[in-house]
Amino acid sequence: MSIDSVKLITLPKIIDERGNLSFLEADNHVPFSIKRTYWIYDVPGGEVRGGHSYHNNKEVIIALSGSLDVVVDDGVNKKCFSINRSYYGLYIPNGIWRHMENFSTNSLAFVVASEPYSNKDYEYDYSYFAKK
Template sequence: MSIDECQLVDLPRIQDPRGNLTYIEQNRHIPFEIKRVYYLYDVPGGSERGGHAHKELKQLLIAMSGSFDVELDDGSSRKKFHMNRSYSGLLIPQMIWRRIDNFSSGSVCMVLASEIYSESDYFRNYDDFLAAVRNKRNDEAQF
């Protein structure tokens, strides 16, 4: 996977004086079936989350409240996104290292995931991730 495949997705937004509404439909607004939803909140100032990659899982991250930064790394390039809109999601395919930091007070990061939790899907060590990326690129170069 390439960092270029990570992208911001504009979600439908229905504006109303009584309050706005945004909705998400699997395989329509995001290119996968939603199998798990979780959210990060009450993150202490100066803390970071993430620090891992997934072998198969795809995600959409949304700043439901407040803001935070997401740094993405595909093993050769890095890109940073500032998330602060509840109607915009960051699509992250598999095999992308992510780190989330700079959480504002009261921020909430909601994650829609393509797979249920499985520890075996994680790369938690950056060097192991880099080795897997190199191996995958070598395999693809042979074909």
């Protein structure tokens, strides 16, 4: 899978003087059916999350609060996406190595995934990943 397949998705943004609202729908804004959601929070300064790829799972990562950097890698090229708006989601297909870093204080990353959790879907060996 090429790094060019990683895309920033603009989610709907409904502006209202009482506060804005954004949302996402499976198979519409997100290019897959959602089978799992999770969120990452209270990340200590300097810590890195992720450091793996998935064989099957696809994800969209949204910074609901604060900011973080998502570094993606296809085994040849690397690219860093800074996400800091709750109406943007970063789509990462399967077969792309990723890690998250530079979490701001009180950041909240929300992730929607195409597959239920399975430890067998993770690839943690970067040297094996990069040889594919």
